[in-house]
Amino acid sequence: xxxxxxxxxxxxxxxxxxxxxxxxxxxxxxxxxxxxxxxxxxxxxxxxxxxxxxxxxxxxxxxxxxxxxxxxxxxxxxxxxxxxxxxxxxxxxxxxxxxxxxxxxxxxxx
Amino acid sequence: xxxxxxxxxxxxxxxxxxxxxxxxxxxxxxxxxxxxxxxxxxxxxxxxxxxxxxxxxxxxxxxxxxxxxxxxxxxxxxxxxxxxxxxxxxxxxxxxxxxxxxxxxxxxxxxx
Numbered sequence: 034x035x036x037x038x039x040x041x042x043x044x045x046x047x048x049x050x051x052x053x054x055x056x057x058x059x060x061x062x063x064x065x066x067x068x069x070x071x072x073x074x075x076x077x078x079x080x081x082x083x084x085x086x087x088x089x090x091x092x093x094x095x096x097x098x099x100x101x102x103x104x105x106x107x108x109x110x111x112x113x114x115x116x117x118x119x120x121x122x123x124x125x126x127x128x129x130x131x132x133x134x135x136x137x138x139x140x141x142x143x
Numbered sequence: 144x145x146x147x148x149x150x151x152x153x154x155x156x157x158x159x160x161x162x163x164x165x166x167x168x169x170x171x172x173x174x175x176x177x178x179x180x181x182x183x184x185x186x187x188x189x190x191x192x193x194x195x196x197x198x199x200x201x202x203x204x205x206x207x208x209x210x211x212x213x214x215x216x217x218x219x220x221x222x223x224x225x226x227x228x229x230x231x232x233x234x235x236x237x238x239x240x241x242x243x244x245x246x247x248x249x250x251x252x253x254x255x
Contacts, residue, residue, distance in 0.1 A: 065242050076236050076246040077187070120187070124242065131177060131244050135186035 036060060036132045039121050043138035050111045054137050056104040056121030063132075065124035066097055068106045070117040071136065077120055080106075111141045146170050147239050149247035156227060157255055163223045164250045166193075166237030172217035173239035178210075181234040181249075193220040193237075227254045 039056045046052050058066075066083035081088065083095040083104055094107040104121055121134035146169040154162050166176055174195045179187040191212055192200040199212035211223040220239075224231055232254045238244040 067243065074234075076249045078246070079243060082243065122244070124244075126242075130189075130192065131238065132189070133179075133187045 035135075037121055037123050037134035039119075039134040040137045042136075043140060045140045045142060046111055047142050048111055048113060050141075051107065051109045052111055052139060053108075054106040054119050054121070054139075056106075056134055058102050058104070058121075058123045058132070060123070060125050060132075061102065062125055063102075063123045064126040066104050067122040067124070068093075068095055068104075069120040069122055069133075071120060072117050077133075080119070108139075111139075113141050113143060115139060116141045147237065147245045147247040149237060149250050151250060152248060153251050153253075155253045155255065158228050159226055161223055161225045162227055162252060163221055164235055164237075164252075166220045166222070166239070166247050168218045168239045171240070173220070174217060176214065176220040176237055176239040177244070178212065178220075178222050179236045179238065181236065187236065190222075193222075195220075224252065227252070229254045 037058045068080040069077040070080045071077040081090050081095050083097045085097050087096040092109045096105045118136040118138045120136045123132045148167045150165045176193040178190045180190050181187050189202050190205045193212045193214040195214045201207045209225055214220040234249050234251055236249040237247045
C-alpha cells in the first residue's frame with residue numbers, strides 16, 4: 034500500500050461546480066498535512082495547510098480526520114484557473130520525511 | 144513564504160556527461176532538503192533526503208553513486224547526475240523548509 038493515496042482522477046467539472054478531493058495516508062505517526070497545487074510544467078505551490086479543526090480559505094476548505102487517516106479538499110464555485118493537479122502532502126516528522134500523494138488532476142471547463 | 148531557488152532551470156547535455164543542480168534556501172536555514180524527480184504526467188518521486196553536514200539518505204532504487212548529493216552549508220544542497228543517460232531526462236525539484244515545504248522552481252534535464 035502506498036503511504037499516501039489520492040483519488041485517481043482526472044476530474045472534469047464545469048465552471049461553478051463544487052469538487053472534492055480525497056486523500057488517505059498510512060502512517061499514523063504523520064503530524065502535518067498540506068494541499069499543494071501543481072500547474073503543468075511548474076513546481077508545486079502550497080495551497081493550504083490542513084488542521085484537525087478544519088480550515089477554510091475563500092472557496093477552499095480542508096479537513097482532516099486523524100482517526101480515519103483521511104484528508105479532504107473541497108473547492109466551491111470552481112474557476113477555470115483552478116485547473117491544476119492537486120497534491121496531498123503528509124509530513125512524518127518522526128522520520129523527517131515529506132511524502133507526496135500521486136496527485137489528482139482537475140480540469141474546469143467553461 | 145520561504146524562497147528556494149534552483150539553478151540551472153534548463154539543462155541539455157550529451158549522454159555520458161555529468162550535470163550539477165544547485166538548490167538554495169534564500170531566507171531560511173535548511174538542515175534538511177529533499178530532492179524529487181518527476182517524469183511527464185507522473186507524480187513527484189522522492190529521490191533522497193539531503194542532510195547538512197552528513198550523508199544523504201537515498202530512497203530505495205535510487206543509486207547513490209549516480210546521484211551525488213552534497214549539503215555543505217545550511218543554504219545550499221547540490222545534486223550531481225553523473226554520467227547522465229537519456230533515461231535520466233526528467234524534472235528535478237528540491238524542497239526545503241521547516242514544517243511547510245517550499246519548492247524550488249525545478250530543473251528540466253534533457254540528455255541527448
